[in-house]
Amino acid sequence: MALIRTRALTKRYPGGVTALDGLTVDIGEGVIGLVGANGAGKSTLIKILLGLLPSTDGQATVLDFDPATQGERIRELVGYMPEHDCLPPDISATEFVAHMARVSGLPAGAARERTADVLRHVGLYEERYRQIGGYSTGMKQRVKLAQALVHDPRVLFLDEPTNGLDPAGRDDMLGLIERIGRDFGITVVVASHLLGEIERIAGWLVAIDNGRLLRTAPLASFTERTGQLLVETEEEAGPLAERLTGRGIDAIADGRTVVVDIASAGDGEYAVYDAVRDEAVALRLAVIRMEHRRHQLEDLFRDEVVAPGATT
Numbered sequence: 001m002a003l004i005r006t007r008a009l010t011k012r013y014p015g016g017v018t019a020l021d022g023l024t025v026d027i028g029e030g031v032i033g034l035v036g037a038n039g040a041g042k043s044t045l046i047k048i049l050l051g052l053l054p055s056t057d058g059q060a061t062v063l064d065f066d067p068a069t070q071g072e073r074i075r076e077l078v079g080y081m082p083e084h085d086c087l088p089p090d091i092s093a094t095e096f097v098a099h100m101a102r103v104s105g106l107p108a109g110a111a112r113e114r115t116a117d118v119l120r121h122v123g124l125y126e127e128r129y130r131q132i133g134g135y136s137t138g139m140k141q142r143v144k145l146a147q148a149l150v151h152d153p154r155v156l157f158l159d160e161p162t163n164g165l166d167p168a169g170r171d172d173m174l175g176l177i178e179r180i181g182r183d184f185g186i187t188v189v190v191a192s193h194l195l196g197e198i199e200r201i202a203g204w205l206v207a208i209d210n211g212r213l214l215r216t217a218p219l220a221s222f223t224e225r226t227g228q229l230l231v232e233t234e235e236e237a238g239p240l241a242e243r244l245t246g247r248g249i250d251a252i253a254d255g256r257t258v259v260v261d262i263a264s265a266g267d268g269e270y271a272v273y274d275a276v277r278d279e280a281v282a283l284r285l286a287v288i289r290m291e292h293r294r295h296q297l298e299d300l301f302r303d304e305v306v307a308p309g310a311t312t
Helices: 042-049 067-077 093-103 108-121 137-149 167-183 195-201 238-246 269-283
Strands: 004-013 017-027 031-035 057-062 078-081 155-159 187-192 204-209 212-218 225-233 251-254 257-261 287-294
Touching (some): 017 042, 031 042, 031 167, 042 057, 042 155, 067 078, 093 108, 137 155, 137 167, 187 195
Parallel strands (some): 031 204
Antiparallel strands (some): 204 212, 225 257, 225 287
């Protein structure tokens, strides 16, 4: 079931800048990676879906509500962690998150209980009474996540949630996001330009570039095996590539690796393995590993073909 739908959604800013260009996509349940370079239109899309920014053309729905006319209702049901720094420095995390819970419609007692629960979940319970201005960047990101979660939303929008974090902080944040999707059953849309991080947590990807949809599909389909064999050798791999080419097999060397086209062998996958083994033995060249090459998410953004939309 699609929780979010857009149809020919377009956003043009004054000065001729087009942030979204006829975007049509359906987004279902799970942890969804919204990927694209900085300036691809990710933040603009989220703001339109929240009813915080009007579109120029096209339509969108979130949980069957129209952001253009029912933004307030959507924000009652959706959590939002913005990219920019938006926290007041002179109050505590408890005060801020409880206030956001009240703004979202929770009674005072329920807001206090939910605040304690969610701050415990994000790892800030012991520091909850400290002023936010004294927090590290990682702690501030956790406060932003806590306020997005406090009203128990059905959908969570996270815009560049690992911004400014060191490697350990990024790992912690990604672990939190993964647990939210798995343990709470909340659909999480994570907007990020860091493809390696999205690969760790997402089950479905929506890739956009210059405001247009490149592709939407399960993560596994982005990283499936190619028809190529990657061979890593202990020394320069050029001689191995030359000998394989002499046998009619397409092989390209790059330093200590060779990329071999399996289909070019003609006799199947095992014939390629046999050829690599025999030629390496003839050259007395040690082979460190042989494995099927897999597509990388970066490959998608080198492809100029715009794929049609699909439903998650």
